[in-house]
Amino acid sequence: MEIKTLEFKDEKLYLIDQRKLPNSFETFVCETYKDVDFAIKDMVVRGAPAIGASGAYGVVLGAKEYKDLEKKDFLEKMEEILEVLNSSRPTAVNLMWGIKRMRNVIEGNKELSPKEIYEKLKEEGNKIAKEDVEINKTMGEYGNTLIPEKATILTHCNAGALATVGYGTALGVIRSAFYSGKDIFVYADETRPRLQGAKLTSWELVKEEIPCKLIPDSVAATLIRDGKIDLIVVGADRIATNGDTANKIGTFMLSVVAKAYNIPIYIAAPISTIDFDIETGEEIVIEERDDEEVTHIQGKRIAPEGVKVYNPAFDVTPNENITAIITEKGIIKPPFKENILKLRP
Numbered sequence: 001m002e003i004k005t006l007e008f009k010d011e012k013l014y015l016i017d018q019r020k021l022p023n024s025f026e027t028f029v030c031e032t033y034k035d036v037d038f039a040i041k042d043m044v045v046r047g048a049p050a051i052g053a054s055g056a057y058g059v060v061l062g063a064k065e066y067k068d069l070e071k072k073d074f075l076e077k078m079e080e081i082l083e084v085l086n087s088s089r090p091t092a093v094n095l096m097w098g099i100k101r102m103r104n105v106i107e108g109n110k111e112l113s114p115k116e117i118y119e120k121l122k123e124e125g126n127k128i129a130k131e132d133v134e135i136n137k138t139m140g141e142y143g144n145t146l147i148p149e150k151a152t153i154l155t156h157c158n159a160g161a162l163a164t165v166g167y168g169t170a171l172g173v174i175r176s177a178f179y180s181g182k183d184i185f186v187y188a189d190e191t192r193p194r195l196q197g198a199k200l201t202s203w204e205l206v207k208e209e210i211p212c213k214l215i216p217d218s219v220a221a222t223l224i225r226d227g228k229i230d231l232i233v234v235g236a237d238r239i240a241t242n243g244d245t246a247n248k249i250g251t252f253m254l255s256v257v258a259k260a261y262n263i264p265i266y267i268a269a270p271i272s273t274i275d276f277d278i279e280t281g282e283e284i285v286i287e288e289r290d291d292e293e294v295t296h297i298q299g300k301r302i303a304p305e306g307v308k309v310y311n312p313a314f315d316v317t318p319n320e321n322i323t324a325i326i327t328e329k330g331i332i333k334p335p336f337k338e339n340i341l342k343l344r345p
């Protein structure tokens with residue numbers, strides 16, 4: 001079953017509106033770069049590779065709007081658009097990576113007319129989207145080599161088709177194992193506060209009839225202690241060159257328990273999630289989101305008025321807690337620094 005998280009057609013970007021799943025399946029149509037900026041900020045679309053590709057298409061929509069300007073004005077406007085989209089969300093480096101690819105297209109084609117630059121940008125956006133699915137499938141195959149025949153797997157947040165252009169990273173590994181005939185079972189953390197596990201990962205798993213159970217986040221440690229989990233696989237938003245990995249809040253906590261009980265924890269992420277400009281996780285900007293994500297559920301207040309909230313969207317798992325990183329170029333094992341730097345594009 002194919003889930004098309006995002007699709008560019010008829011000069012518009014069509015997104016599955018992830019705020020509405022699983023209760024209703026709606027499409028959010030972006031006609032302007034501002035629509036894309038909003039969609040990323042409000043998490044209509046989310047997940048590192050998905051926002052990377054959406055950001056790139058946002059640049060395409062920006063070029064579409066301004067392609068009738070004089071070249072100088074067009075280039076100035078494009079600079080502004082690149083900046084706006086680059087800062088839609090701060091942690092997932094795939095967004096900055098996608099925007100950089102679009103910037104390179106603009107800079108490499110300055111001699112062309114705005115209309116021609118627009119066409120080049122569209123080609124690049126389509127290339128990013130196509131590559132993403134291929135990369136995820138390759139990653140899935142590498143990751144599958146780490147999955148035992150009857151594995152019980154724990155995952156956190158949503159690193160599935162919905163977090164990418166298609167197929168998924170961590171869920172891509174799970175899909176590959178399932179479709180290769182392995183008798184696997186998946187536990188999906190609900191992933192407070194936005195419930196990506198409850199709303200999105202379980203939606204994907206149930207749709208594909210992959211055996212699974214949804215659990216409150218606080219159940220994971222008990223399952224691990226009781227020997228019910230063989231391995232953990234999660235995605236990533238940004239990986240430093242020493243292997244420190246930012247992912248959805250709660251991943252760090254899982255890694256501590258996994259280490260204490262000696263079960264492997266794998267990160268599945270494309271090379272575009274590695275930030276080759278930073279050495280450690282301390283340099284990663286962690287997004288803090290609205291208090292309302294914690295004080296309210298489905299728009300209904302559950303915490304008292306006036307309570308203060310701390311709501312970081314991500315945490316950093318230190319490299320020493322990570323067993324291996326699954327990429328489209330193969331499986332990276334420790335020593336991470338040495339092995340990651342070998343993959344610098």
Ligand code: MRU
Pocket residue numbers: 046047048049092156157158159160163164168169170196234235236237247248249313
């Ligand atoms: O806040 P989100 O939903 O964008 O966070 C998503 C995650 O943390 C994912 O695990 C990560 O982006 C990897 S997606 C393949």
